Amino acid sequence: MSENDPSREAAATAALERIEPGMTIGLGSGRAVWRTMELARERWPEGPSVRAAFASDRTAELGRQLGFAAIELNGERVLDVAIDGADEVDGDLGLVKGGGAALLREKLVVYAAERFVVVAEARKRVERLGQSFPLPVEVVRFGWPGTRRRVLDLVPEAELRTVDGVPLVTDEGHHLLDCKLPAEGDLHELAAAIKATVGVVEHGLFLGVADEVLLGRPDGTVEELRRGS
Numbered sequence: 543m544s545e546n547d548p549s550r551e552a553a554a555t556a557a558l559e560r561i562e563p564g565m566t567i568g569l570g571s572g573r574a575v576w577r578t579m580e581l582a583r584e585r586w587p588e589g590p591s592v593r594a595a596f597a598s599d600r601t602a603e604l605g606r607q608l609g610f611a612a613i614e615l616n617g618e619r620v621l622d623v624a625i626d627g628a629d630e631v632d633g634d635l636g637l638v639k640g641g642g643a644a645l646l647r648e649k650l651v652v653y654a655a656e657r658f659v660v661v662a663e664a665r666k667r668v669e670r671l672g673q674s675f676p677l678p679v680e681v682v683r684f685g686w687p688g689t690r691r692r693v694l695d696l697v698p699e700a701e702l703r704t705v706d707g708v709p710l711v712t713d714e715g716h717h718l719l720d721c722k723l724p725a726e727g728d729l730h731e732l733a734a735a736i737k738a739t740v741g742v743v744e745h746g747l748f749l750g751v752a753d754e755v756l757l758g759r760p761d762g763t764v765e766e767l768r769r770g771s
């Protein structure tokens with residue numbers, strides 16, 4: 543079970559309201575999503591009657607334990623909704639994601655969905671993306687130091703993510719560079735430039751893709767941000 547945080551609990555409870563029996567959904571990665579999955583199991587003790595595409599091996603394992611029916615993304619299937627967490631959220635529903643190292647599959651799940659609902663704690667709301675969390679950039683392992691040099695033409699810092707001193711390898715077999723975002727400048731342009739860098743697979747900027755953001759507060763209330771409002 544994930545540890546109990548009142549803000550996360552509030553957001554996850556609100557996210558559960560976006561799931562209906564019979565749906566085909568996408569589930570991202572991180573504590574807020576995992577809590578939403580646990581709440582779904584509590585609501586439907588026989589096993590949630592939804593089919594789900596999972597964005598990380600860890601989420602897939604939890605989904606299996608909780609009785610979710612697993613599906614693959616086959617290029618034709620459209621998910622009713624994708625539910626995922628975030629590391630930062632701005633006022634335009636822009637996100638930084640990838641703290642849990644699953645940003646690549648998470649983006650693929652989000653792009654397969656009709657709607658994208660973000661479940662997060664209100665403390666993740668920022669004025670400008672990058673102010674409190676580095677931007678993860680997923681790069682191929684081969685020649686990664688050269689890719690890092692090219693990324694450093696675009697951002698002031700880019701550090702290889704390690705775990706216990708060993709370079710992290712993502713579910714898709716890549717490394718991550720945790721990058722400091724510049725305090726000024728157009729983030730859409732920066733995102734496009736990072737994406738176009740040789741050796742980069744994907745980055746954790748999710749701009750213009752979230753439809754709704756549910757921000758749980760410590761008092762149990764939820765701020766709901768919607769695209770276009």
Ligand code: 5RP
Nearest residue numbers: 572573574627640641642644
């Ligand atoms: C994983 C992610 C997560 O959604 C993000 O790190 C938030 O996780 P948590 O809910 O545990 O704070 O992007 O790649």
